[in-house]
Amino acid sequence: MKPLALALGAATVAAFAAIVGLAVYSETLQFLPSLLYDADLITKMATFLLLAVLGLAALLxxxxxxxxxxxxxxxxxxxxxxLLATLYDASHIARAVAETGTNDLKVLGPSLAEALMPLTVGLLAGFVATARAGKRPAAD
Incomplete structure (x- = not known):
C-alpha cells in the first residue's frame, strides 16, 4: 500500500477519534448519531456528497x-x-464564541464534533480512492 494511503487512513482514524473524544468530553456521546441530523444544511450536503464519492471510489x-x-x-x-466544509463550520463556531463569550469545551464539543464530520468522511473517501488507484487488477 502506498504511504499516502496509509497517511490518509491514519488521519481518518485520528479525525474520528477526535469526534468521539469531543462527544465523550461534552457528555453527548449518546447523541453522536444525531449530530448529522442537527447539522446545518452545508454540513449535511457536504457529508452526503462525500459519502457518494466514497461509494463511487469503492465501486469504480x-x-x-x-x-x-x-x-x-x-x-x-x-x-x-x-476541509472546506469543516472550515465553514469552524467559522460559524468562532462567530458564536465571539457573540456569546463562552469558550467552554463542554458547550462547544458537539459543534466541533459536527464540524469535523465532513473532514472525516472526506479523508475516508480520499483513503479509499488512493488505495484503489494504487492497486493493479489481477491478470485474467
Missing part, C-alpha cells in the same frame, strides 16, 4: 490502471471539499 472499476488518474483526482477533491 480499475481496469489496467485506466481509472488511476480519476481516482487520484477524486481523492484530492474529496479531502479538499471536506
Amino acid at each position: 472499476p480499475n481496469r489496467s490502471g485506466q481509472a488511476s488518474g480519476f481516482l487520484s483526482i477524486m481523492a484530492m477533491l474529496a479531502i479538499g471539499f471536506g
